[in-house]
Amino acid sequence: MIAFDAVDKPRSVIRWLSKSAGARLLSQIASEESEITHATLDKFPQTLHLNHVRQTLVHTGVLPERDEYLDRIDPWLDTLVSSHPEERAQLVRAYARWHVLRRARSRASRRTFTSDAGRRARTMIRVALEWLTWLDDIDRKLADVRQDEIDQWLTANPTRRGYMIDGFVAWAKGRRLMEGGTIPSYPKGEPACFLDDDQRWQQLKRCLDDDGVALTGRVAGALVLLFGQSPTRLIHLSAAHVEQQGEHTFLQLDERPVLLPPKLAKIVIKLRDTGRPSSVLGRAHPGTHWLFASVTPGRPLSIAGLRRRLDELGIRTRPARNAAMMALATDLPAAVLADLFGLHIVTAVRWVKYAKRDWAAYVAERATEANGNSAGSRAVDNPTVGSQQLRESRSTVPR
Template structure:
């Protein structure tokens, strides 16, 4: 057809609406009517084009549902999200005789009450999820964690996780440590992919009876962190790589000597050779190998502390600029002002926030840390946002909502995702944390720093020593 924007004869979209547009014109950036920023156009109205964010709140996007009359942003075919969900979710959950089992009716209610739009997109985009719902309705699948695990086609396929988290939050499925279960499932897939029976036996013993047992012991009955899963997966994966590398050099774990270990550490065929240290140490302890050792990884890269002026400039922006999301503002200020790591920030719950007649405090360690204004108001806003999430399973020892929740109930932001969000707003977390701790060590003794921020005694002493040198250098610079 003839494109209504560029007037060229091309394959076009939206021809039924009388406004055909080619792919190039659809992806062309245009100024939004409301915000004025050049963006991809998702809707055109008599007032002008709209970007995706502005269209979410535009009054033109709200129309009455053809079934229930509710005025909201319709999902498809003139139906609101709830009515469309009732049609497309309850139909596959209905048995061939036309009946819906009571437990499946609870499943449909939980999915639609939590987020009906996401449920519809979930069923549309995931073939695994659609097949799962169909099998539940036909009675070919039970509502258990084991049956849901069996429906996952691969270790990295998380299509069932959203479905599972909603059911757990609604009380239909029992609460379990999902990160630990994901690690054990990943280990099963990893072992099943090994062809050599001896390698399978070694990796099974190392993964299940050393790494997993170690993680359980250190967790002490509490849910494990996603960082612990990442470390264990990298160590197990590197163990598999090491055994494969030994075969290429006509050796086994029993015949391996230190010369081969040195060759492994200097080889360019793989990355991170020092990660195999845990596997080699376990093999020596378990008498699968002898006289082998891999040294500790070379000292980590030192991050240059953020410049003081730049640090306070970013802090003022986060304190006063409302265009940033509240979670990004609070997380960034915790890094800039108090030297907290994204891993620790992401595990904070509403129980860590103390609000009394003296103000707002944050329980990072033994002694509550009093928050100055306007940071205290931002933290209280974050608490209200966290508590407004319905159907939240806590999955933490405080039995309180996460301060940084995700769209999956009961799951907080991971360390990696929070670090990426801080990077997107222009905040290098490691450099900012170094600058904050050096500044704090000038103002208070290491023991106080330990009680307030939860820094270990050894780390507090090291930071204090660095702060003394930094303060001396700054004094010399001022004199000159």
Template structure:
């Protein structure tokens, strides 16, 4: 069509509006007619240009679909998102012989039921996603995790293929697996295959498979691992590879390495985190590949200054009573400020941890359920409703319940780093807020009660209680003077 901004004959978007625009003209920001903010224009009508958020609610955007007749914002060619997505997916999933196959219909239905708009965008923008659907239709790619893993060259990830995999798992078309662990094992294969020295390749493979991955499996006890565990393991394996390469540059091998070489590794090299090679050196000594060497554990005692009491309650009141934040950010922030929970524990909560009856709402963080006061209980119930509407059938957690903090990928929860970033964006330092909350709670209840309610270890409960006593004593001395 002819773009109404530049006048060129190009593939245009928003052809159902009065002024279709090409891709280049879409990126030019202009003041929105509704909100007044200078943003990217997605539609133009008689009233003026609209940004994407305002166009979602604009009455001009809602028109009847040519196929189903449903009145909503049309996607393209006069069709709603589902009809346009179904038309596009059916075209991609048509076998060469034209004969219908039930498994292909199930794939299309799963993608459309979850999010037709995202399915359309991925299949149109990602060549790998469109090629994947064509190969599934022709039989060149089997519907299995192994076949999807084989399409990833090396350690690269295609976000569209990852999203398709998660949708198919949630729909029950693929079996549930620990995706972080599977990704870590693929990364290990890529990392070891890139090593030129066969002795180093054998050492790193044995260390990664039989020490690091085995340790993760033991600690997980059959449950899905966290993203942070996979990230830490990747850092330790990468640092082991770097340590072996550094020994070669020094004219040494692992068997001839001495403690003076370790000291030189820790002090003279500009690389980041040399202490991360400590687990590899300890494993090499235990396995008789080296002797008489060790990398000490680096003193990593980080002390956070607790959040000021007035600042803490100010942020808590904003989260309890303000509507300017998302519900997930409000609940996560209140779990930090009121109950001293870490983002890592908060993001692993599911709807099965929420206990609701006619009288109260409780959250089972540990063995003893924690009764939630209003209005926090209403926020948690609202989060439960959002989680149930977000998830579908199969979830990758031990309780098979929807996550309280889900992502756009079905069956996947927010990572701890992402949740901590969201809290920092709303002005809440999670570690400082957690310190202030635990010190306050220790002045109100014994350490044993704190352990049963919040799930912290007995030793940690005793330390926090001792810290609260010291702070109370210092405050009393300051008042006397």
């Protein structure tokens, strides 16, 4: 109640208490005789309303912070296996807790455990359960699995998701629950889906210039189209990542701040200075000033929420990111790409190789046209940000 006393609009609280499903759930939780803890909340169905209430209690100090995307997995796991035969359920629980979650906790101790990391962990567990169910369907015991069964599975499930049984197979073999068979590496394809240059610049111009579009979507869209940033990385940006030095504005996407073009700097600063939590409790107890704030107190916008805002602008994340990375890799060496945009150096080198090959193919095509008396030209200069400006990002800010 102390938290509610601090809000700027008491009527908003009254409306929330009288009409919100979250408020009804909070009342139900409060009626429990036991102390309110995370374990208490884990006993309730894990819905969006419960997640919102939990984070509200964390944000106002009623509950301690926890690795939310990691700690949600245990109660989710119990629900997942509850309808399966006990032997299968026990095996999946053991794999989840001693392999998937153990590694996840190790990762969480070193860096932020994101919603994408949580989604991947749940997918690994789901795929293991589907694999064991499939083995039962073909009347094959785990101990009797050989390469033939693995090949059958991969033929029927040739996606990256299907290949995610590799974790379970390695774990089971390490505990001598199965003997034969290996999982080949998933074949890595080259990026194939690209936004063409005209579409990319049209969308970028709209993000930079159209004041009729919500600022959150404009800033996110520009950062995807210009710097190839993922929604996963964007949602963790806070006001502290934006720095002004005289006439220059920098955005820290990784260890090295990036110098922003003037038009992009203008809308980033506007979002930083005008954005605020939309919930009354979030405004009363601000916490971290997220650049992309959500309605949940103390939390940034979800990845799905940010993707919806990009979808509303017609920006498909994967083609837009691929086009941006190809343009950047054409101008910049791998070390600069990795330094500025948080890429692993191997990934950065791969992008530079793609870009060089693409450029070589273009030159060969134009040479053929020239020999055939055909005229053609290609605009390779980026009208908004170029290699010189990005290199300045490395020299303007001291290490």
